[in-house]
Amino acid sequence: MSKIRKAVFPVAGLGTRFLPATKAMPKEMLTVVDRPLIQHVVDEAHEAGIEHFVFVTGRNKAVIEDHFDKQFELEATLRDRGKTTALAELEKDLPAAGQTSFTRQQEPLGLGHAVWCARELVGNEPFALILPDMLMRSTPGCLKQMVEARDAIGGGNFVAVEEVDPANVGSYGIVGVGRDHGPAFEITRMVEKPAPADAPSNLMISGRYILEPEIFDILDNQERGAGNEIQVTDAMIKLMRDRPFYGFRFGGETYDCGSKVGFLSANVAFALDRPEIEPEFREILKGLLAR
Ligand code: UTP
Numbered sequence: 001m002s003k004i005r006k007a008v009f010p011v012a013g014l015g016t017r018f019l020p021a022t023k024a025m026p027k028e029m030l031t032v033v034d035r036p037l038i039q040h041v042v043d044e045a046h047e048a049g050i051e052h053f054v055f056v057t058g059r060n061k062a063v064i065e066d067h068f069d070k071q072f073e074l075e076a077t078l079r080d081r082g083k084t085t086a087l088a089e090l091e092k093d094l095p096a097a098g099q100t101s102f103t104r105q106q107e108p109l110g111l112g113h114a115v116w117c118a119r120e121l122v123g124n125e126p127f128a129l130i131l132p133d134m135l136m137r138s139t140p141g142c143l144k145q146m147v148e149a150r151d152a153i154g155g156g157n158f159v160a161v162e163e164v165d166p167a168n169v170g171s172y173g174i175v176g177v178g179r180d181h182g183p184a185f186e187i188t189r190m191v192e193k194p195a196p197a198d199a200p201s202n203l204m205i206s207g208r209y210i211l212e213p214e215i216f217d218i219l220d221n222q223e224r225g226a227g228n229e230i231q232v233t234d235a236m237i238k239l240m241r242d243r244p245f246y247g248f249r250f251g252g253e254t255y256d257c258g259s260k261v262g263f264l265s266a267n268v269a270f271a272l273d274r275p276e277i278e279p280e281f282r283e284i285l286k287g288l289l290a291r
Contacts, residue, residue: 001155004147004210005052006121007045007128010114011038012058012105017258026061027258028132032266033274037257038064039093041132046095048143050128053100054121056114058107068100110229115211116219126155126212129232134207135266136160137273138252142208146248149183150210156244157215157236158184160208162254169199173233175247176200184246192226192233203247205233206254215239 015027022030028038035043042053057064071090078087105117115129128143136142146158161175170193177200178186189200209232218235225231236245255266271281 001151002125003049004126004128004150005050006054006125007048007050007052007130007143008054008056008115008118008122009038009041009045009130009132010056010105010111011061011064011132012056012108012114012117013111014108015258018260018263024060026064028061029063029067030257030263032135032255032257032263033270033277036067037135038067038132040135041130042068042095043093044136044141044143045128045130047141048128048147050143051099053095054118054127055100055102056105056117057102058105065102068095070094110224110227110231112219112222112230112232112235115232115235116216116222116230119216119219122213122216124213126157126210129209129211131207133256133258135255135257135270136206136208136250136252137255137266137269138250142250142252145183145250146208146210149246149248152183153181153246156246157212157239158210158246158248159187159205159236160250161203161247162206162250163202164204166196166199166202169194169196169202169204172204174199174201175203175205177203177247181246184248187240187245187247190233190237190240190245192231192237203249206250208248208250209236211236212239212243214243 011028015022018027029036032040101121103117103121105114142160150158164172173190173192174194175190176188178188215235218238222230222235225234256262257266271277
C-alpha cells in the first residue's frame, strides 16, 4: 500500500458567498486569527506526512503562490530589527524548495474539474484532497487521523463525514453507512444534495478525502452535474462501483469558512485556543454577549 505523499488544494473558486471580501482577494487568504486559511490546511497536511502540496489556482490567486515564497525585503527588515521570533515563524511555515506545485484551472467549472486539473502533478498514486475553506479543529488534525485509519484498514478511498441536522441534508453530499471496519465504515452509497426523504443518513461529506488515482480516469469524461458544475461526488459515485470507499467519522469541529457565520465562528474558536490572546478576548466576548 503506497503512502499518501501528495495533497491537492483546490483554490480556484470565486468565493461568491464572501463578496465583496473576495473581489480582489482569494477566499483562501482570509485569515483565521493571524494565519490565512490556506496556511491552516497546509499545516494540517504537513502534520499528516504530506510531502508535496499541489495548488489548483485561478486568476487573481497569485498571492497564494507568493504566500508560500520567501519575502526577501520583509525578512531582511525583520533581521535588521532583531525580530528573530517573527522571522523563525515565517521560516517554519515555508514548505521546502520543490515541495509545492501550482497549476491553473482556467475556468471555475467545479470542484471535480479542479481536481482533474491536478492529474499530471499527482500522477499514478493515491492522494489527499483538502478543501481549504473547510477548517477542521482537532488534535491530531483530521487528515492525520484519516491517514492512520487508511493504514489500519490497508488502503481504499476515504472521505471525512460528520453529522448534520437531518433537515439540512439537501445542501450536502450524504453517505450511506455499511459495515464497520474499526476506525471507519464502508460507504454503501453517496448522494449529492438529496431530498431529506431520500437521504441514506445524515452524515455529510465534509472536506477531506483520500482518493485513488483512478478518480482521474473518471473525471476525464465527467459531465456537469448539480449547479451545472463538474462534481467530485459524481466521480466518486462511479469509482465506488469498482473500488472500496470508507467514511471516517471526524470527531472534531468543522467550520465552513466559505460562509460568513462559519468563518466568524472559526475565528472565535481558534482565538480562544491561543494562550496569548485568550484571556483578553474572552472578556471582550463576554462584554459583547451581555450587550
Ligand atoms: P466552494 O464551492 O466552497 O467555493 O468550493 P467557491 O465556489 O469559491 O465559493 P462560493 O460557493 O462561490 O462562495 C470549495 C473549494 O473548491 C474550490 C474553491 O476555491 C474552494 O476552495 N473550487 C471550487 C475550485 O478550485 N474550482 C471550482 O471550480 C470550484
